[in-house]
Amino acid sequence: MLSPRENLLETIHGxxxxxxxxxxxxxxxxxxxxxxxxxxxxxxxxxxxxxxxGVTLSYPDNVPGGFPVHTPDKxxxxxxxxxxxxxxxxxxxxNAEEWEPFIAMAEKVDRTQQFAAFFVAPGLFEQCHYLLEIxxxxxxxxxNPDEMHELIDxxxxxxxxxxxEVCKYLKPDALFHHDDWGSQxxxxxxxxxxxxxxxxxxxxxxxxxxxxxxxxIVHHSDSYxxxxxxxxxxxxxxxxxxxxxxxxIPELIRQYGGKISFMGGIDSASVDHPGWTEEEVRREVRRAxxxxxxxxxxxxxxxxxxxxxxxxxxxxxxxxxxxYSKEVFK
Amino acid sequence: xxxxxxxxxAVERGKAKLVPGLVEEALDEGADPVExxxxxxxxxxxxxxxxxxxxxxxxxxxxxxxRAMKKGVEVLKPSLGGSxxxxxxxxxxxxxxxxxxDIGKNLVCLMIESAGFEVQDLGVDxxxxxxxxxxxxxxxxxxxxxxxxxTTMPAMKATVEALNQAPNRENFxxxxxxxPITQEFADEIGADAYTPDAATxxxxxxxxxxx
Numbered sequence: 001m002l003s004p005r006e007n008l009l010e011t012i013h014g015x016x017x018x019x020x021x022x023x024x025x026x027x028x029x030x031x032x033x034x035x036x037x038x039x040x041x042x043x044x045x046x047x048x049x050x051x052x053x054g055v056t057l058s059y060p061d062n063v064p065g066g067f068p069v070h071t072p073d074k075x076x077x078x079x080x081x082x083x084x085x086x087x088x089x090x091x092x093x094x095n096a097e098e099w100e101p102f103i104a105m106a107e108k109v110d111r112t113q114q115f116a117a118f119f120v121a122p123g124l125f126e127q128c129h130y131l132l133e134i135x136x137x138x139x140x141x142x143x144n145p146d147e148m149h150e151l152i153d154x155x156x157x158x159x160x161x162x163x164x165e166v167c168k169y170l171k172p173d174a175l176f177h178h179d180d181w182g183s184q185x186x187x188x189x190x191x192x193x194x195x196x197x198x199x200x201x202x203x204x205x206x207x208x209x210x211x212x213x214x215x216x217i218v219h220h221s222d223s224y225x226x227x228x229x230x231x232x233x234x235x236x237x238x239x240x241x242x243x244x245x246x247x248x249i250p251e252l253i254r255q256y257g258g259k260i261s262f263m264g265g266i267d268s269a270s271v272d273h274p275g276w277t278e279e280e281v282r283r284e285v286r287r288a289x290x291x292x293x294x295x296x297x298x299x300x301x302x303x304x305x306x307x308x309x310x311x312x313x314x315x316x317x318x319x320x321x322x323x324y325s326k327e328v329f330k
Numbered sequence: 331x332x333x334x335x336x337x338x339x340a341v342e343r344g345k346a347k348l349v350p351g352l353v354e355e356a357l358d359e360g361a362d363p364v365e366x367x368x369x370x371x372x373x374x375x376x377x378x379x380x381x382x383x384x385x386x387x388x389x390x391x392x393x394x395x396x397r398a399m400k401k402g403v404e405v406l407k408p409s410l411g412g413s414x415x416x417x418x419x420x421x422x423x424x425x426x427x428x429x430x431x432d433i434g435k436n437l438v439c440l441m442i443e444s445a446g447f448e449v450q451d452l453g454v455d456x457x458x459x460x461x462x463x464x465x466x467x468x469x470x471x472x473x474x475x476x477x478x479x480x481t482t483m484p485a486m487k488a489t490v491e492a493l494n495q496a497p498n499r500e501n502f503x504x505x506x507x508x509x510p511i512t513q514e515f516a517d518e519i520g521a522d523a524y525t526p527d528a529a530t531x532x533x534x535x536x537x538x539x540x541x
C-alpha cells in the first residue's frame with residue numbers, strides 16, 4: 001500500500017495510485033507562526049477582533065469562518081488614492097526562539113507519509129477586499145488602476161518577506177494557500193484583469209516557495225475559476241483545492257490533467273447542510289469519483305480546511321471515499 | 331449614433347465622467363427625459379445584466395456601469411419630477427439573520443434599482459421581523475431575501491414563512507437567492523421566485539410588477 005504522500009504523487013503525476021487520495025490525508029497542516037500569533041482571529045461565536053492589518057473580523061456561531069466587517073468606520077483603506085496613509089504592514093521578522101514551537105510542529109511531520117504544508121490565508125485578492133471593502137476594491141481596478149497595482153505590489157512584497165522567513169525556519173515541502181477568486185458561477189474579475197493584477201504577483205510568491213524547497217503548491221478557491229486554470233498552471237499551482245462542480249471538472253481534467261490536479265468535486269453546500277444524510281454523502285462521493293476518475297483528481301468537499309460546518313460530514317466523506325476506493329481499485 | 335444611443339453606450343462601458351454631460355446635451359437637444367431614462371439607461375443596464383449573466387463581463391464592469399447610470403440619473407432627475415413618478419415600485423432587499431454576506435445582495439440591489447425600482451437595502455444579518463416590518467409599506471412590490479450559507483438557509487425559511495403570514499401578502503412578491511439556494515428550496519419554503527443571478531433577479535422583479 002502506498003503512503004498518502006506516494007499515492008498523491010502517483011495521482012497527480014498520472015502514475016498508478018492504489019486508491020483515491022482521501023481529502024487532505026496527504027498533508028499535515030502547519031497553521032502557526034510568530035506573525036500569526038500576533039494576527040488575532042475571532043473565536044467561533046466570540047466577539048469581533050481587529051487583526052494585525054487593522055481588519056475587523058466577525059465569526060458568528062453559525063458560519064463556517066471569520067468574515068470582515070465593513071461598516072464605513074471599520075474599512076481600513078478609506079481612500080485608495082491614499083492607501084499608504086491607511087495601511088500598516090505587520091512585521092514578519094522574528095528571532096529563532098519565537099519560531100521554535102512552529103519548527104517543532106514542522107519537524108513532527110513524517111515526510112515519508114505526508115507533506116508538511118504551511119497554511120497562508122487570506123491571499124492577495126482577498127486581502128485587497130478585506131482592506132478596501134469588496135465593492136470599493138472591485139471599482140478601484142477601473143477608477144484607480146495605478147494605486148491598485150501599488151497596493152498589490154506592497155502586499156506581494158509582504159508575502160515574499162513572510163515566505164522567506166517560513167522557508168528559512170520551517171522548511172515546508174508544501175504550501176496550502178487560500179484566495180477565493182470567484183462565486184460559484186463566475187470569477188469576480190475577468191481573466192484579463194486577473195492576468196494584469198494578480199498573476200504576476202502569484203508567479204513571484206509561488207515561484208519563491210518553489211525555489212526554496214516547496215514541492216507542492218495547493219491553492220484554495222471554492223468557486224468557479226475554470227477560465228483561470230491555464231494561469232494557475234503558469235503560476236506554479238499543482239493542485240486547485242475547492243474546485244466546484246460548476247467548473248465541469250471532467251473537461252478540465254481532460255484538458256489540463258498532468259499539468260495541474262483538481263481537489264474537490266463535491267460542493268460543500270450539497271452535503272454539509274442542516275439535513276445532511278449518509279446516503280447523500282455516499283451518492284455525491286460516487287458521482288464525483290465516477291465523473292472525474294482516478295488520475296489528477298482528489299475527491300473532497302470544496303470547503304478549504306479538513307473539517308465541515310455540520311458535525312460528522314467530513315468524517316462521513318472520508319469513510320465513503322475509502323469505501324468507494326475499495327470497489328474501484330480492486 | 332443618436333445622443334440616447336451615446337448615453338446607452340457610455341453607461342454600458344461604465345463611463346461615469348461622460349454620462350452626465352451626454353445627458354445634459356440630450357436634454358438641451360430636446361430629448362424626452364423619460365426616453366433618456368428608459369432607452370439610454372435602463373435598457374443599457376439590462377444589456378449589462380445580460381452580459382454579466384453570460385460571463386461576458388464581471389462584477390467590476392457591472393459596478394462601474396451602475397455608477398455611470400447613477401451619475402446620469404442625478405442630472406436627469408430634475409427633469410423627471412419626483413422619484414415616485416419614475417419608480418415602477420419599491421423593493422426591499424436584505425441578507426437573512428446570521429449571514430454577513432453582502433456582495434450578491436448588493437448586486438441585486440443595483441440591478442433592481444437600475445431596472446426602475448426604488449430600493450430599500452436592509453443590509454446584512456436582518457431579522458425576519460425587520461423584513462415583515464419593511465414589507466408592510468403598501469408601496470413595496472418586491473421583497474428580496476438573500477442567504478449565502480447552508481447554515482443560514484433555515485433563517486431564510488423562517489423569513490419567508492413570516493412574510494407569508496403578513497396580512498398584506500398579496501401586495502408583494504417574495505424573491506430568494508444566494509449560493510446554496512435552489513428552485514426546489516424556494517418552492518419548499520413558499521417563495522414566489524428563485525433567481526440564480528442579479529440580472530435575472532431584476533428581469534423577474536420587473537416582470538412581476540409590469541407584466
